[in-house]
């Protein structure tokens with residue numbers, strides 16, 4: 324077993340730290356957010372991720388997982404120092420690496436000789452080499468940098484961490500790369516040891532490809548509406564071809580979350596900055612930006628002007644199974660609806676009454692955040708924006724009684740059209 328340090332106790336850092344501690348490693352988890360560290364020390368986890376809180380509690384109490392805000396407490400003993408800080412995009416559209424460089428500058432003088440810095444964050448090609456150069460510039464000829472991009476999906480992060488479809492480690496020294504992969508003690512998981520730039524680009528290109536598939540099917544969905552086709556049938560038919568497959572081929576409100584939008588943008592900006600022409604990436608992004616308009620059109624066809632109309636938006640989280648609201652397409656839609664003059668009420672199973680005011684302030688635009696009953700009471704229309712099972716399986720006849728209007732826009736194309744019709748509601752899908 325090894326001594327590890329993980330920098331950044333967000334989704335990626337916390338899941339990795341908890342799983343590595345569960346395997347038996349001694350893990351120090353460092354975050355600059357002292358209140359988060361305090362909560363973690365008490366075994367309390369801020370994010371909703373199945374199985375995570377149990378793992379954290381067990382390993383905090385058995386002493387293998389230590390949360391700290393102090394680099395000096397964590398770094399000197401660690402054989403591997405893993406960074407999982409956020410890498411958003413900046414105003415210039417490029418990945419903003421300030422948090423990463425801040426972390427590297429803090430840990431460089433503290434790393435033990437022979438230790439490896441492992442970047443878990445999603446970073447543009449060239450970052451691992453730049454990190455190693457930064458270590459050298461800090462006088463550290465005796466430590467090394469590698470990258471192991473994280474691929475898990477929120478909502479199933481712990482499950483994905485235990486058995487990922489593949490692991491990619493980018494490290495010029497293959498033996499060192501293999502030793503990093505070994506820390507997870509995984510069997511039967513395909514491992515690719517490669518150069519850092521390959522690993523970095525494979526991660527970004529994977530996210531960009533998934534985003535492009537979603538935008539592709541959304542563009543076809545708009546045409547399905549024109550020609551009287553049903554995009555769910557079309558996508559199903561396409562997905563049966565093993566060359567295509569059915570995942571990430573669901574038309575609807577588009578992609579959101581803390582990864583796909585910024586990684587498409589970051590990769591596209593790096594391409595452009597280096598003389599490339601990111602036509603496909605830019606198109607994927609532009610199609611996605613326009614998705615709220617498909618909902619506005621659907622509502623407009625039935626309600627006319629939205630000015631003064633009350634619209635209940637079901638869903639705030641960027642996808643079901645998580646409380647993460649970062650770059651949520653549901654929020655983008657709610658704001659766009661509010662900009663038309665509609666009165667918007669949003670609801671989400673992860674936002675309780677205690678948090679509703681704060682979430683409303685975070686969303687802005689005068690959008691009310693409330694529970695499902697209050698959101699739908701007297702509403703002129705309902706939009707399903709996040710496909711939580713509790714929304715998909717709603718008691719539609721009961722809901723219909725609370726509404727003032729009949730229109731339900733299924734912005735994820737997951738509702739049972741028949742069930743809604745039977746409840747006297749008007750079903751509006753996106754491209755069906």
Ligand code: NAD
Nearest residue numbers: 331332333334335354355407408409410422426444445473
């Ligand atoms: P996050 O924002 O949830 O967590 C980042 C954490 O790092 C925060 O707790 C922050 O306080 C801390 N931090 C910032 N600067 C620090 C510093 N100098 N020292 C110590 N702690 C510091 O981020 P995340 O969602 O976990 O994403 C992290 C990285 O992983 C990003 O590059 C992201 O693109 C990538 N990634 C995320 C996911 C995901 O599903 N969230 C999946 C795969 C990859």
